[in-house]
Amino acid sequence: MAINRLVDVKKLWYHICLLQCQQKKFYPSHLFNNRNEQNPLLMSTKQPCLDDDDVVEHNHSSLSPTHLLDSNTHNIYSSCKIHAEEKPIFNTSRGEKRKLLVSFIYALISGIWTSFIMVVVHNRVPNVQKYPPLPDLFLDNIPHISWAFSVSEYIIVVMSLTFLLILIFHKYWNIILRRFFALGGTIFFLRSVTMLVTSLSVPGHHLECTPLQYGTSIEIFTRCLQIFVFQGLSIQGVRSCGDYMFSGHTVVLTLLNHCITEYTTSDFYVVHLISWFCNLFGMILILAAHEHYTIDVLIAFFLTSRLFLYYHSLANNAALHSRTDKRLSIWFPMFSYFEKNIQCMVPNVFRVPWPLTLFRVHEDIVDDKQSIPCDQNRCNLHKQKRKND
Incomplete structure (x- = not known):
């Protein structure tokens, strides 16, 4: 792309990875293999939507200089993990x-x-x-x-x-x-x-x-x-x-x-x-x-x-x-x-309390319910298309 400035390369790489995470795509684990010794926080993490075929076909590590991983890898991976799966607040809700x-x-x-x-x-x-x-x-x-x-x-x-x-x-x-x-x-x-x-x-x-x-x-x-x-x-x-x-x-x-x-x-x-x-x-x-x-x-x-x-x-x-x-x-x-049951920092998530939920429009509830299958279908179609290719 003929990008000369390093700061522009870093920004582009960062936003591409965020876009991948928002679309619920994989983020290759072998990208972090070279940095596991320096960053042990990345060793025991789970990779969302990771397939063996994906690892073979896509090698994103060749797209980024290794020196960019020190400052951006952990932030990108944290954002990816937030979009991919939400860590439960409680070990158990009892008591x-x-x-x-x-x-x-x-x-x-x-x-x-x-x-x-x-x-x-x-x-x-x-x-x-x-x-x-x-x-x-x-x-x-x-x-x-x-x-x-x-x-x-x-x-x-x-x-x-x-x-x-x-x-x-x-x-x-x-x-x-x-x-x-x-x-x-x-x-x-x-x-x-x-x-x-x-x-x-x-x-x-x-x-x-x-x-x-x-x-x-x-x-x-x-x-x-x-x-x-x-x-x-x-x-x-x-x-x-x-x-x-x-x-x-x-x-x-x-x-x-x-x-x-x-x-x-x-x-x-x-x-x-x-x-x-x-x-x-x-x-x-x-x-x-x-x-x-x-x-x-x-x-x-x-x-x-x-x-x-x-x-x-x-x-x-x-x-x-x-x-x-x-x-x-x-x-x-x-x-x-x-x-003792709290596993992480309490997220600031706001919701409509129970009495006010009775005044919500029925169409809004239907749209909320249909949004998840729509995203899942798009993810499945994208995976099928990649395998056919």
Whole structure:
């Protein structure tokens, strides 16, 4: 074809291979024989639609320079494998609903326990006259904005509704919700411990944080139930003090942001940008309202984001799910229980939920059913034509 530029040759070779994979044709295994020693990932893979006659008749290795295989072979083969066959997510689907229930119970117990600790620390809050606010670089230089905290809570509500929509349309919503409960329950349990062991003074004189003595068990239970039902939101009339080190509002903002960006495709880049903006802007609003110290917000963001990333890094590494590796089950028993059946990274596949499928047009369903046999017939005709030739 008289192509002189190497970059054009590489692009042409790459797109030809993608086109072959999309048409469900073979991709010769002997193309990788020379590179198996350098790339062991290609040694134990299956070749889709591979015939002995095809290997003899077509030798695509003669069409490409060997030095192009180092950078492009693995990407091309990965795309081919994605088009050819989809790897199952679960080793077995048994117990997945039970795991979701266990994660929900875990998050429920953690939420009730944290609400109870918030009642306890409110009774221990230091007197602002005796213990003034601690020096803070951000709070000392930013004036108090009274409405900022309410705006941050409205942002939490909007992000929660967005995450709920993703759960409704996502194919693997049960895995996402299970991980959300597990991460949320763990981070809030850690928060309850930190605010119980150390009581910080209030971050501003505008906060009316006098110690409230709940003497009877009924009063403690009522206050705890109020905090839990309304999730500690001030827009619902809940006012708590002493629950510092670290910020619960920042935890929710960060966890929702990471869930939204993780479980949507790159096509939702506008949603990703808005989600990150809401996360960072909500943190600034919390500081502008002087409801938390700067260290509270920074630690909450760091712990939540690191816990989310570490959990998903372990979950996406199938090699760590081996039953012979006992260290994972010892150090992370909850993770080992929840993720032992997950074989690969959860794909972001969206589908129409059951109630909305009743409104689909009948012709669209017929077309979907006829599309697979049509492609299969075309593949069979192409194979027959090659053999006749």
